[in-house]
Amino acid sequence: MKHLKFVFLFIGLTLFVSCGDSDSEQDIAADNNRVVFLGTIGSLQSRAADTSWDEGDEIGIYALNAGAKLSETAIFDGKANVRYRTDGKGEFTAVAAPITFPSEGDLDFVAYYPYQSTITDYKYNIDVSTQSNPAAIDLLYSNNATRQNRSNDQVNLNFRHMLSMVMFNLKAGDDVPSLDGLTASLKNVVVDGELALADGAVSIGNNRKEIIPVVAIANDNKTAVVKAIVMPGQNMKDVEVVFNLDGNKYEWTPEAEVLNETTKYSYTLTLVKDESGIPTLIPADINATISDWKDPKIEDTPIILNPEEEEESPGEDAPYYPADEARRIEVPRLSEDVENNKAQFVYHYAKDNVGDKTLNYSLEYNYAAHHSRWVAFTFYDKTAEVNTKRSDAWAIDPFLQEWTDNFSDYRGSGYDRGHLVASSDRLYSVSANEQTFYFSNMSPQIPNLNSGIWNELERKVQGWGNLSAIRDTLYVVKGGTIRDDQIMDQTIGDNKIVIPKYYFMALLAQKGDSYKSIAFLIEHKSYSSPYDLTKHVLSVGELEEKTGIDFFHNLPDSIENVVEKQKNISDWPDL
Secondary structure (H helix, E strand, O other), X not given: OOOOOOEEEEEOOOOOOXXXXXXXXXXXXXXXXXXXXXXXXXXXXOOXXXXXXXXXXXXXXXXXXXXXXXXXXXXXXXXXXXXXXXXXXXXXXXXOOOOEOOOOOOEEEEEEEOOOOOOEOOEEEEEOOOOOOHHHHOOEEEOOOOOXXXXXXXXXXXXXXXXXXXXEEEEEOOOOOOOOOOEEEEEXXXXXXXXXXXXXXXXXXXXXXXXXXXXXXXXOOOEXXXXXXXXXXXXXXXXXXXXXXXXXXXXEOOOXXXXXXXXXXXXXXXXXXXXXXXXXXXXXXXXXXEOOOOOOOOXXXXXXXXXXXXXXXXXXXXXXXXXHHHHOOOOOOOOHHHHOOOEEEEEEEEEOOOOOEEXXXXXXXXXXXXXXXXXXXXXXXXXXXXXXXXXXXXXXXXXXXXXXXXXXXXXXXXXXXXXXXXXXXXXXXXXXXXXXXXXXXXXXXXXHHHHOHHHXXXXXXXXXXXXXXXXXXXXXXXEEOOOHHHEEEEEEOOOOEEEEOEEEEEEEEEEOOEEEEEEEEEEOOOOOOOOOHHHHEEOHHHHXXXXXXXXXXXXXXXXXHHHOOOOOHHHOOOO
């Protein structure tokens, strides 16, 4: 397998996912009960190599009785560690007896790459001591496909990287004419461990060795990239980094940093010589991101919540503005939780298709709920453009790393990672789309709602956002309710993410000096198609009463008081 980015493995005869803006986990297809596996690799950028399978790549798959944890008694029909091989075009066939569906009942699937013939106690042995072929140690795992049966059409087995990557971006200083001939080594690296296939937990071993990472030198010989796939859980302060060039040794020990799975740690280093001619490394721009080994989001600017910087003296009922971005029309009134450090106002800038920065979207993230109170963004000519496609760049929000949820919270929950700002809401640039995959933008949604009525409403909103006849700007606020009386009884994951009881949208279209608005409130449950969205229409003012959120409060009162009473279905084409 050429260096994987993010893998979608489909069981079925088609490669389409039902909801392009969600992470649906519920479909599987059968042809005479036989499961046909097709695999595609997502379109993420900035990985080391290709985004395709190589002929002969092999995966291991376990078929389980639905709801059971991987064990001997849970395995359906003896289908344990079934070996499947690809032809390089995405289709997988069983090397021996294939997996077949039962005539009745559901199955869960656990899968991994690369295949190992011997699995003891459902533990996958990890060894990263040899780095010459990264694909051979690029461990991937999936257990998201649950409650599948022969009546479904397809399933998305959503793989993720289970190890860490360290990457060194090397630059030649003024006194280093070329990096041609550069070699590298990492000393005292833990090279062994185990993956528990039952739950995806990775445990680190005790065997430390020197490893030789992959070195790629640019054509100008002035820059180079050095990469290694390593075990998560070890501290980089224990690792000695050595580069050799023209008989000179450049040595460096990183600062303390415990490596996390799925994370790429990037270090920028410049090779120079000091005044005495001794080889020296100058470190800079050290960062890491949990985004399926994607590059850090350098376009984001940290948020400083400092009320002392306000330009006016607020009265008792004056809005709290931690940043100028909170004064925008689409941004609701911030809750007291933001001012009391129980929530955070976050805004993300992204580069548009020509490289200019654009405010992509903003949100209010509640620490206790581990869920956004709302997200807000706009459609206008630039942001309504379609210049890219879904990235699947799953990542921790860089401003909320201490608080936000992650893959493990959703694993086995039965809920989708449902987008609030939809992936297809933000297709005007690659970086804009990637930011929609921050976990701060996710909500645990029933799959049927996520891929059904919610998806239908999103498509309507996107159509209005692209319709210049009704808007110069379309202001959009979306979210799931997180108030104590508007959440489900249960939570998901170790972070105890709340599950909204309702999902809402508030829309405001501005055309010249004219404004019109509409709102939607949808109970969080399964719906049958065809969907009648008009049954869920209400005015923005009515939505405010139900949710306690003050929408579009930055409008002049003379406009706000009128427009928030509207709910004219005829103003919104094809509703």
